[in-house]
Amino acid sequence: MPALALRRFIHIILNPTAGRRNRRLLDDVVGRLRAAGADVTIELTEAAGHATELARAAARSGNADVIVAAGGDGTINEVARGLLGQGVPLGIVPLGTANVLAIEIGLPPRAEEVASMLLGGPAELIGTGLVQNEIFLMMIGIGFDGEIVHGIDPKLKRLWGKGAFIWSGLKTWMRGPAHDIRLVVDGREKRAAWVIVTNGRHYAGPYVLAPEANITQPGLTLFLFRKPSRFAFAVYLAALGLGVVPRLKSVEVLPARHIDVLGPEGLAVEVDGDDRGFLPQTIERGTQFLRMVVPG
Numbered sequence: 001m002p003a004l005a006l007r008r009f010i011h012i013i014l015n016p017t018a019g020r021r022n023r024r025l026l027d028d029v030v031g032r033l034r035a036a037g038a039d040v041t042i043e044l045t046e047a048a049g050h051a052t053e054l055a056r057a058a059a060r061s062g063n064a065d066v067i068v069a070a071g072g073d074g075t076i077n078e079v080a081r082g083l084l085g086q087g088v089p090l091g092i093v094p095l096g097t098a099n100v101l102a103i104e105i106g107l108p109p110r111a112e113e114v115a116s117m118l119l120g121g122p123a124e125l126i127g128t129g130l131v132q133n134e135i136f137l138m139m140i141g142i143g144f145d146g147e148i149v150h151g152i153d154p155k156l157k158r159l160w161g162k163g164a165f166i167w168s169g170l171k172t173w174m175r176g177p178a179h180d181i182r183l184v185v186d187g188r189e190k191r192a193a194w195v196i197v198t199n200g201r202h203y204a205g206p207y208v209l210a211p212e213a214n215i216t217q218p219g220l221t222l223f224l225f226r227k228p229s230r231f232a233f234a235v236y237l238a239a240l241g242l243g244v245v246p247r248l249k250s251v252e253v254l255p256a257r258h259i260d261v262l263g264p265e266g267l268a269v270e271v272d273g274d275d276r277g278f279l280p281q282t283i284e285r286g287t288q289f290l291r292m293v294v295p296g
Helices: 016-021 025-037 051-062 073-083 100-104 111-120 144-150 154-160 162-175 230-242
Strands: 009-014 041-045 066-071 090-094 123-126 129-131 134-138 139-142 181-185 188-192 194-198 220-225 249-257 258-263 266-270 274-278 281-285 291-294
Touching: 009 025, 009 123, 016 051, 016 220, 016 249, 025 090, 025 111, 025 144, 051 066, 051 073, 051 188, 066 073, 073 100, 073 134, 073 249, 073 291, 090 100, 090 111, 139 144, 144 162, 144 194, 144 274, 181 194, 188 220, 220 230, 274 281
Parallel strands: 009 041, 009 066, 066 090, 090 291
Antiparallel strands: 123 291, 129 134, 129 281, 139 194, 139 266, 181 188, 181 258, 194 220, 220 249, 258 281, 266 274
C-alpha cells in the first residue's frame, strides 16, 4: 500500500531539454507521488530565466507544499532564484548531466528515493552565493571550465550529455587551458591561471573539491590554480579525481566574502555548468538562506 503523502500539493517545473534524456526517471517519480495521494502539477520552461518566473508565481499562489526543479543544476538555480524569500521549500528531480547539487545532498537518481524525499523529507536551510547579484547554489568556474561550457554546442549537449563537455574540453585544452586572471579578494589583489569558487563540497559531479565545505553553512571557498602549463592542468584534473586538490602547493585555497574578478575582459564564466557570460564579474557570499527538501 502506498505511503501517506505528507506533502499534498507538489508543483514541478520541468526543463524539457534536460528531461528528454531522463524522462523515465521523472515519469516514475510522478507516478509514485500520485500513487501516494499527492496532487502533482507540471509546468514546462520555455526559455532561459523562465523557471524563475514560474517558481515565483507558484510560490505566491500559496497552493504548493513544495516547488520542484526537474532538470539540471542550471534549472535548479533558476527555480531557487524564484523561491528566495518565499516560505515554500525547493525540491529537486535530478535530470541533468552532472547533478552536482543532488550528489551534494546525498540524493541518488532513483525514483523511489526521490519521491520519498519530496513527500516527507525534511526542509533544511542551505547557504547561497551571489554572482552579479543573482544567487547560485554550488560553484562558479572562471577560465578553463568557463571556456569549456561556453564552447559547448547545445545540440551536442542534448544528444551526448557528458560527451559534449569532454569534446569541448579537448578543444579548450588544445588552445591552451590557462589565462592570466586578475582578481581582488576581500581587498587583496590575486592572480591565477584558473579560478573556481564553491559553495559546497563537490565539483562537476562526484568529485570532492572542498572537503571542509558545508552547504548548510554560509561561506564561499576560493581556489586559485597558479601554474599555467598543460602538464600542471593535467595534475590539477588528476588531483580533482582523487579528491586531493587542497594538498597541491600550486593551488591557493582561501575563504572569501567578496571577489571582484577583473580580467582578462571577455573571459568566459560558468555557473553550475551553465554559461554565465564574461568577465568582469563580482561574486559574493550570499546573505539569505534557501529552504530545501533533502533526504531524511
